[in-house]
Amino acid sequence: MTTGVIKNIGWLVNIREQYSLLKGAALAGLPVLANAWLRIREGRILEWGPMNTLLVHDNEQVWDAQGGAILPGWCDSHTHIVFAATREEEFVDKIKGLSYAGIAAKGGGILNSARRLQSTSENDLFNMAWERLQQLMHLGTTAIEIKSGYGLTVADELKMLRVIRRLKDTAPIPVKATFLGAHAFPEEYRSNHEAYVGLIISEMIPAIAKEQLADYIDAFCEEGFFSAEQTERICRAGMQYGMLPKIHANQLHLSGGVQTGVKLGAISVDHLETMDRPAIETLAASDTIGTLLPTAAFFLRMAFQPARDLISAGCAIALASDYNPGSSPSGNMNLVVAMSCIQMKMLPEEAINAATLNGAYAMQLQNETGSITAGKLANLILTHPIPSIAYIPYSFGTNLVKKVMVRGTWL
């Protein structure tokens, strides 16, 4: 745990003494201090001010930002980084014309990942996910949610969640675990979906709860996958054990996932590529966060999420990477932020808030990270010198991240 002061910060971004979930117009308010210093004590943010007020303490460590910006690290609230193999062959199939749903119907997609994961050891899965997590941290992600959902048997879902637990115990950043047994129906349940729903409810959830392996419960609420009614039953079963819902909703169709999530008081409903007025208004009238995953829409060549409509209606919006081998094989949150500005017309301020403070809320980590606030973790991004905040999404594809600090230590 390090103590010291960062000087010559060009822009100190998202400074907040008080904070709350940002909805609608509030998303555009990003408090920034130009030409600043920031003091860290015991791995946490202590205080900050304009450069002309800096008094360096005796024997204090001083780091020079050399005009770079300091931001709270990205809070990626939706990932699937535990997987056994990449799926670039399906990527090529898609280039040749097959649809995402078509690939899934052929036994590809999630079931392909499940077959590969079932024959991979817990240790190998951990090592692969650990490597991915290291890469993400160097790209500025300093809090993350990770889902199961490529196991699809009691033993393999437990295996995945134990890997996530090990990541939690090993990583220096906060990690949250989500149980997504309801990700796809395994082949052997093709003609008896109810039996698989029963397995999730009566065997998987109690076993996971016994080992306290999951913070959240998720279901892929989608045509051909889990209906709104099945999603509700599965989530309610998880809620009995304290797992709050975070739901895959309205990705390919108007699945009813948004309404189901709001009805259950879900922390978030995620994806939202396919929205209509009732879904937008239901979300806007709730405290459930709409988590947008623009790199998944990009990779699947789908229409992007209607961010402007959601913000105009007053919704709380978060941004996340959806890092997974099928629909978003990238966990680069810098790209997510840029894409949300370029393709969804989010303002740079809205996108940064959605990828930091609201992302933290979407993992119930708002008191630990997501803004420059005294007492929060010193989990920070230092950029190369930039002329403005808008330059961050504007210069998409250029790695502006110079260094990342986690709990007061530079990686």
Ligand SMILES: N=CN[C@@H](CCC(=O)O)C(=O)O
């Ligand atoms: N949509 C469902 N689940 C993942 C994709 C998983 C996969 O294709 O492996 C997603 O969030 O996009």
Ligand SMILES: [Zn+2]
């Ligand atoms: Zn996902």
